[in-house]
Each structure stands twice: as C-alpha cells, then as structure tokens.
Amino acid sequence: MNSYATMMTALISLCFVSSVEAEERPYLTTQSPITLFSTNDGEFNQVHLVNDESATEWELKTKDSFTVIQLGPDHPPIIKTVYDTVPCYIAGTPTMAMSQDGRYALVANHSWRTPSRQKLKLRPGPQTNADLTPAMLRGPTMTAQLVNMLSLIDLSKPDFPVVDRVLFHDRPMHVLAHPDGERFVTGGDENFYLHRIENGKLVEVGRSSQPHGFACFWIHPQGHRLIATQGEPLSDRPATVQWYSIDGNQIEHLSQVEVAPGVPSELLETSFILRISPDGKHALICQRSMNNGTDHSDILIADLTQEKPVINAVIPQVSDGSESFAFHPNGKMAVATALHKSHNCIAVLDMASTPPRLLYTLDAKPKSQGIEFTPEGDRLFVGSPMAGRIEVFDVVGDYELRKNPKFLNVGFGHNSLTIGPRYQPKETK
Numbered sequence: 001m002n003s004y005a006t007m008m009t010a011l012i013s014l015c016f017v018s019s020v021e022a023e024e025r026p027y028l029t030t031q032s033p034i035t036l037f038s039t040n041d042g043e044f045n046q047v048h049l050v051n052d053e054s055a056t057e058w059e060l061k062t063k064d065s066f067t068v069i070q071l072g073p074d075h076p077p078i079i080k081t082v083y084d085t086v087p088c089y090i091a092g093t094p095t096m097a098m099s100q101d102g103r104y105a106l107v108a109n110h111s112w113r114t115p116s117r118q119k120l121k122l123r124p125g126p127q128t129n130a131d132l133t134p135a136m137l138r139g140p141t142m143t144a145q146l147v148n149m150l151s152l153i154d155l156s157k158p159d160f161p162v163v164d165r166v167l168f169h170d171r172p173m174h175v176l177a178h179p180d181g182e183r184f185v186t187g188g189d190e191n192f193y194l195h196r197i198e199n200g201k202l203v204e205v206g207r208s209s210q211p212h213g214f215a216c217f218w219i220h221p222q223g224h225r226l227i228a229t230q231g232e233p234l235s236d237r238p239a240t241v242q243w244y245s246i247d248g249n250q251i252e253h254l255s256q257v258e259v260a261p262g263v264p265s266e267l268l269e270t271s272f273i274l275r276i277s278p279d280g281k282h283a284l285i286c287q288r289s290m291n292n293g294t295d296h297s298d299i300l301i302a303d304l305t306q307e308k309p310v311i312n313a314v315i316p317q318v319s320d321g322s323e324s325f326a327f328h329p330n331g332k333m334a335v336a337t338a339l340h341k342s343h344n345c346i347a348v349l350d351m352a353s354t355p356p357r358l359l360y361t362l363d364a365k366p367k368s369q370g371i372e373f374t375p376e377g378d379r380l381f382v383g384s385p386m387a388g389r390i391e392v393f394d395v396v397g398d399y400e401l402r403k404n405p406k407f408l409n410v411g412f413g414h415n416s417l418t419i420g421p422r423y424q425p426k427e428t429k
Contacts, residue, residue, distance in 0.1 A: 027075075027076035027077065027406070028071065028076075028077055028392060028404070028406050028408070029071065029072065029073050029074070029075075030071040030072060030073065030374050030376075030378075030379065031073055031374065031375075031376045031378060032072070032073070032374075032375060032376065032421075033070070033071070033072040033073075033421065033422035033424075034070075034071050034072070034374065034375070034419060034420065034421060034422055035068060035069065035070055035071075035098070035102050035155060035419070035420050035421065035422050035423070036067075036068075036069040036071065036372075036381060036390065036408070036417065036418070036419055037066065037067075037068055037069075037096065037098060037105045037155075037417070037418040037419075037420070038066065038067040038069070038370065038383060038390065038410040038411070038414050038416065038417055038418075039064075039065075039066045039086065039088035039096060039107050039414070039415055039416045040064065040065045040066060040067060040081070040088065040385075040388075040410055040411030040412060040413045040414050040415065041064060041088055041089055041090040041385065041413035041414075041415040042060065042061075042062035042063045042064045042065070042412070042413050043060060043062075043064075043089065043090070043117050043120055043145065043413070044090045044385050044413040044415060045062040045385065045386075045388075045412035045413035046058075046059075046060050046061060046062045046120060046413075047116055047117065047119075047120065048386060049061075049062070056119075058119050058120055058121050059120075059121045060120050060121060060122050060123055060145075062412055062413060063083040063084050063143075063411075064083070064084065064086060064087050064088050064143075064145070064413075065081050065082060065083045065084070065086075065411035065412075065413075066081070066082055066085075066086050066088065066105070066107065066153065066160075066411070067079065067080070067081040067082075067409075067410035067411050067414075068080050068081075068082075068105075068155060068160055069390070069408055069410075070422055072422065077408055079408065079409060079410075080160065081410065081411045082159070082160050083411070084141045084142065084143050085140065085141055085142055085151075085153075085161075085162050086107050086109075086142065086151045086153065086162060087109040087142060087143075087144060087145055087147055087149060087151075088107050088108075088109050088415060088416070089109055089110060089112075089113075089145070089415070090385065090413065090415035091110070091112060091113075091114070091173070091233070092108070092110070092173035092174045092214075092216060092272075092273075092416075093173065093174040093216045093217070093218075093272075093273050093274075093324070093416075094273075094323060094324045094369040094370040094371075094383070094415055094416040094417060095174065095176065095324070095370065095416055095417065095418055096108065096174060096175055096176075096416050096418045097175045097176050097177045097184050097418065098155075098177060098418050098419075098420035099177065099181075099197060099420070100177065100181035100182075100420075100421075101421065101423060101424075102155060102420045102421040102422055102423040102424075103154065103155055103156045103423045104152055104153065104154060104155060104197055105152075105153045105155055105418065106150060106151070106152055106153075106175045106177075106184055106202075107150070107151045107153070107175070107416075108149070108150050108172040108173065108174050108175045108186055109147060109148070109149050109150075109151070109172070110148050110171035110172055110173060110188075110189075111128065111146040111147065111148055111171055112171050112189075112214070112233075113146075114233075114234065114290075115234075122145055122146075123143060125143055125144070126143075126144045127144050127145055127146045127147070128144065128146045128147060129147050129148055129149075129167050131144060132144060132147065132167070137165045137167070138165075140161065140162070142162070142165065147167065148167060148168040148169070148170065148171050148172060148188075149165055149166065149167055149168065149172075150165070150166045150168070150172060150175060150186055150195070150202060151164075151165050152164040152165070152166075152197065152200070152201075152202050154200065155423055156423050156425065163200045163201070164200065164201045164202050166195070166202050166204075168186075168188055168191075168193070169190075170188035170189050170190035170191055171188055171189045171214070172186045172187060172188045172193075173187050173188070173189075173214055173215060173216055174186075174187065174216065174217075174416070175187075176217070176218070176219055178194075178219060178223055178246075179219060179220075179221055179222065179223040180223055182196060183195065183196055183205065183249075184196075184197075185217070185219060185226070185246075185251070187214075187215035187216070187217045187228060188215070189213055189214045189215065190209060190210070191207050191208060191209050191210065192206075192207070192208045192210060192215070192217075192226075192244075192251040193206065193207050194206035194207075194249050194251075205249045206248070206249030206250055206251070208250050208251040208252065210230075210242075210244075210251075210253060212228070212230035212231070212240060212242050212253075213230045213231045213232050214230060214231060214232065214233065214272070215228040215229075215230050215242075216228060216229045216230075216272045216273045216274065217229075217274075218274055218275050218276045218283065219246070219276070220276055220280050220304070221276065221278055221279070221280045222280060223246060224245065224246055224247075225243065225244065225245060225246065225254075225304070226243075226244040226245075226246055226251060227241065227242070227243055227244070227257065227274060227276060227283050227302065227304070227309070228241070228242050228244065228274075229241055229271055229272045229273060229274050229285060229286075230242050231269065231272075233269065233270065233272065233290065234269060234270070234290070235269055236269055237269055238266070238267045238268055238269055238271065239267055239268065239269060239270070239271040239272055240256055240257075240267070241256065241257035241258075241267070241271075241274070241285065241302065241311065242255075242256055242257065243255045243256070243257050243308070243309050254308075255308045255309070257302050257308075257309045257310060257311060258310060258311065259300070259310075259311045260310050260311060260312040263300075263311060263312060263313065263314055264314060264316070265287065265298045265300055265311075265314040265316065266287075267285075267287070267300070268287060268288055268297075270287075270288045270289055270290040270291055271285065271286065271287050271288065271289070271300075272286065272289045272290075273285075273286045273289045273322075273323060273324060274286065274302075274325075275324070275325040275326075275327070276304065277327050277331075277334070277351065278327050278329070278331065279331060280304060281303070281304055281305050282301055282302065282303065282304060282351070282356075283301070283302040283304055283309075284299055284300075284301060284325045284334065284336070284349075285299065285300040285301070285302060285311070286299065286321070286322040286323060286324075286336075287299065287300055287322070288321045288322070289321060289322065289323050289339070290321070290339075291321075292320050292321045292339045292340050292341070293320065293340065293341075294320075295317075295320070296317040296318065296319060296320055297317070297318065297319070297320070297321055297322060298314050298315060298316050298317065298318065299314065299315040299318050299322060299336060299347075299349070300313075300314050301313040301314060301315070301355065301356060313355035313356065314355075315349065315355070315356060315357060315358050318336060318338075318347045318358055319336065319338030319339075319340075319345055319347050319361065320338055320339060320340040320343075320344075321338055321339035321340070322336045322337060322338055322339065322347070323336075323337045323338070323339050323367075323368065323369035324336070324337045324369050324370055324371050325337075325371065326371040326372050326373050326380065327351070327373070328373055328377050328395070329373065329375070329376070329377040330377060330398055331351065331352070332350065332351055332352040332398050332399065333348060333349065333350070333351065333398060333399050334348075334349040334351050334356075335347065335348055335349065335371060335380060335382075335401070336349060336371075337364070337368035337369050337370075337371050337382060338361075338364070338368060339367055339368070339369070340366065340367075341366045341367065341386065342366065344363070344364050344365065344366050344367065344368055345361040345362060345363060345364050345368075346361065346362050346364045346368060346371070346382055346393075346401075347360075347361050348360050348361070348362070348399060348401060350399065359399055362393070362401060362403065363403070364382055364384070364391060365382075365384035365386065365387035365389065365391055366384055366385075366386040366387060367384060367385050367386050368382050368383065368384050368391075369383060369384075369385065369414075369415065369416075369417075370382070370383035370390075370414065370415070370416050370417025370418075371383070371417065372417055372418075372419040373395070374419075377395055378394070378395050379392055379393065379394060379395065379404075380392070380393040380394075380395060380401060381393075381408075381417060381419070383410065383414040383415075383416075383417045384414060385412075385413050385414045385415055388409060388410060388411065388412040388413075388414065389407045389408060389409055389410060389414075390407060390408040390410055390414070390417065391403065391404075391407050392404040392406060392407060392408070
C-alpha cells in the first residue's frame with residue numbers, strides 16, 4: 001500500500017512538472033538559439049516624421065542603426081540597438097548576410113536616393129566615398145549616408161563593433177551569404193563581388209562586371225546559379241530578370257528570364273526584389289516594390305527547372321505592392337509582405353498547388369519588409385520600418401499563422417532582417 005501511494009505521488013508530481021513546463025513562458029522563445037539582425041534606416045524614418053503643422057521634418061535627426069536580437073528556449077529576448085556605426089539605406093532586398101557560424105553580419109549601403117530622400121538635410125560631416133579618409137574607415141563610428149560600402153560587424157563581442165569597411169566604386173544594393181558557407185556575394189549596379197572573411201577582414205576574391213543595372217538578387221540553394229531583378233528604379237523602363245552562373249569566383253550571365261506568352265502579367269519599372277524557394281525550383285518576384293496606394297500588384301513566378309528559366313505563372317492582385325518573401329521549411333507555405341502605410345498585410349501563399357495561389361491575408365504593421373521563419377518553422381518574424389518593431393506570428397499546421405501579441409523592438413526605419421544561429425565560441429582545450 002505504501003509503495004502504491006509512493007508511486008502515485010511520484011506520478012502526480014511528474015505530471016505537475018510536465019504541465020508547468022508545457023505552459024507558455026511569459027516571453028518569446030525559440031526552439032534553438034538564434035540571432036535576428038535588423039538594419040534600420042534613419043532617412044526612411046525621418047521622411048515620415050511631421051511637426052505640429054503636419055509638415056515633414058526634413059532635417060535628418062534619426063540615426064542609422066542595427067539591432068541584434070538573441071532568442072532561445074530558456075531566456076527572454078536579449079536586444080541591443082547600436083547607432084551611428086553602419087549606414088544602411090532602405091532601397092534594395094530587405095535581407096543582408098550573416099556568417100554560417102553566426103559570428104559576423106554584413107551590411108551593404110549605397111548612394112542612390114528617391115526624389116523625396118534627396119530633400120533631406122543631412123547632418124554635418126562627410127557623406128560620400130570621396131569624403132572619407134582611411135582613418136575614418138577604421139574608426140568606431142560612421143555617419144556618412146551616401147557611401148557605397150560593405151560593413152562587417154562582429155556579433156561575438158558585447159558591443160557589436162564594426163571590424164572592417166570596404167568601399168565600392170559602384171552602388172551595392174545588398175549582400176547574401178553563399179551556400180558554401182565561406183563566401184559572400186554583393187550586387188552592385190556594375191559588378192557582382194565575392195568576398196571571404198579572413199582574420200576579421202573582408203577579402204575580395206572575385207569581381208564580375210554586368211551591364212544590366214541595379215541588382216536585387218538571390219542565390220540558388222545549390223550555389224551554382226543566381227537570379228536578379230535589374231534596372232534603374234523610377235526610370236520609366238521596366239526592370240528585367242537575369243539568370244547567372246556562379247563558376248568558382250566568377251559570375252557569368254546566362255540568359256534573360258522573360259514573361260511567357262499568355263501569362264496575364266508584366267514586369268514594371270518597380271519590379272525589384274525576389275527570392276528562390278529552398279528546393280530551387282521557383283523564384284517569387286515582386287511586381288511592384290514602390291509607388292504604393294495605386295492598385296493591388298501581382299507576384300510573378302519563375303520556373304527555374306528549365307535550362308532557360310521563364311516566368312510562366314502569376315498570383316494576381318495579391319496586395320498593395322510587395323517587398324519580401326519567406327518560405328516555410330515544409331515546402332508548402334510561403335509568405336509575402338505588402339507595403340501600404342495603413343491597410344497593410346502579409347499574404348500567405350500555397351506553393352504546393354499548381355500554379356501557386358493566394359490563401360489569405362493577415363493584418364500587419366505598415367510597410368512590412370524583412371521576413372523569416374525559424375529553422376524549425378514554428379514562428380515567423382516580420383519587420384516594420386514605420387512601427388520600429390518585428391512582429392511575431394505563430395505557425396499552426398501547414399498553412400495557418402496566428403499573430404502573437406508579443407513583438408520585438410528594433411531601431412526606427414527597419415529595412416532588412418537576417419536570421420542565423422547564435423554564435424558559440426569554440427571551446428579551447
């Protein structure tokens with residue numbers, strides 16, 4: 001009898017402990033330790049600030065910044081925003097790069113500006129490549145806005161210092177990590193560049209010229225191909241989609257990706273930003289990533305399984321512009337961000353149907369961009385430049401998203417979101 005009572009007591013205690021552990025913690029968690037890296041464009045935030053007379057405050061006061069968010073299974077989010085060390089303009093693919101081990105983040109900045117941004121009164125001091133000295137490049141701060149630059153940040157240090165800066169003669173829109181885990185590709189408006197990180201410094205290992213203009217690109221998961229939306233934004237000329245090979249440290253043009261006859265859509269002058277699916281079979285292309293408040297734009301779909309890829313499908317009238325995509329690890333669901341200031345949304349897509357289709361839309365904070373799933377696929381992160389936060393959506397089943405009331409604060413003017421592992425220093429024997 002005593003042994004039975006003891007067993008029952010132990011069983012009840014075990015159930016109680018399991019129940020307590022199963023309860024939701026009072027903070028956001030992830031199944032594995034990860035780092036979210038957000039860059040934040042002060043210029044974007046500034047043009048949306050108004051004074052008491054409802055006029056735009058054209059004197060730039062909001063600083064460029066980046067925010068590092070460390071998440072894990074057993075602690076509250078650890079968030080730190082660093083100001084005035086990394087310039088980061090909003091135009092371009094809202095994703096930067098992180099090293100495979102999570103130690104380094106890379107950020108590209110360029111000097112191209114929309115007409116409204118050209119009205120801003122920048123802070124005194126150096127602003128362009130020509131204004132910078134070698135000592136300034138090595139310094140702890142960087143307030144120049146109109147520089148064509150790649151910055152390298154060490155995420156292993158508590159103050160997240162910039163350990164290297166590289167200048168470009170052309171204008172780099174963004175940077176991505178190559179799937180080999182060793183190199184990084186930067187797309188300029190005249191060249192593609194490949195770099196490695198050696199002893200905390202960026203070392204150029206390849207440069208390939210290209211004549212197609214600004215490049216918003218994505219790398220095939222096999223690492224042997226690259227697709228890019230290219231052109232001159234706001235030029236009255238439609239953007240083009242170009243297909244490249246990556247052979248060693250050279251990137252060579254293969255073909256132009258055309259819209260197939262009979263597909264009821266077209267590329268516009270604002271058709272920038274795309275992303276390749278994890279299986280490498282499709283690329284989703286934003287039809288309109290600027291000039292919002294006019295209509296609902298399409299998402300074009302390129303078939304990458306053909307020798308010469310072609311745009312042969314479209315999801316029509318998805319949202320008021322689109323800016324970025326994320327693919328769920330299950331291979332079935334993708335999510336796109338829209339760009340309106342007020343009635344904004346994210347759009348959930350069914351990639352398992354033929355052709356892919358829109359399932360539903362969910363409310364999201366204004367101008368959403370930068371979007372990533374956790375590696376396990378249980379959470380989705382969506383950034384908003386106007387709200388200065390990253391919203392969190394919980395994943396239920398294969399296709400359902402539910403907005404979590406908790407969110408993550410970042411610097412104002414959020415313009416890119418990158419996800420990677422938490423850096424773990426190697427143990428020394």
